[in-house]
Amino acid sequence: GSGLVMLHPADVTNPGITEVHAAVQDVKELFRHVHENGLTPIDHQNGNKVLTEPVIRPWGDIQFELEDLDGHRWAFTERGE
Numbered sequence: 001g002s003g004l005v006m007l008h009p010a011d012v013t014n015p016g017i018t019e020v021h022a023a024v025q026d027v028k029e030l031f032r033h034v035h036e037n038g039l040t041p042i043d044h045q046n047g048n049k050v051l052t053e054p055v056i057r058p059w060g061d062i063q064f065e066l067e068d069l070d071g072h073r074w075a076f077t078e079r080g081e
Contacts, residue, residue: 019044019065019073027054027062027078039066044073056080 004023024030031054034041041051041064054064060080065073 019075021075021077024076024078027064027076030076031064034064034066041065042067054078 004021006021031041031051041054042048043051043055043063044065046055048067051064054062056062057080061077062080063075063077065075067073
């Protein structure tokens with residue numbers, strides 16, 4: 001299949017912390033898998049709020065994020081309609 005990965009530069013408030021965006025085919029299925037395996041999906045745009053389901057961004061994408069052990073964020077996104 002096809003794929004898309006985007007890197008966002010570290011921001012001034014979190015120097016050295018990067019964010020990786022990965023476009024996925026079925027974000028809800030990935031969210032279920034992540035949750036079932038004990039990981040904690042978050043929404044950094046809302047203060048790292050713990051999620052019970054992916055969020056829909058104002059531009060229509062469906063997304064959730066994970067934070068790795070080094071504090072880097074991984075965003076998993078399905079393009080909205």
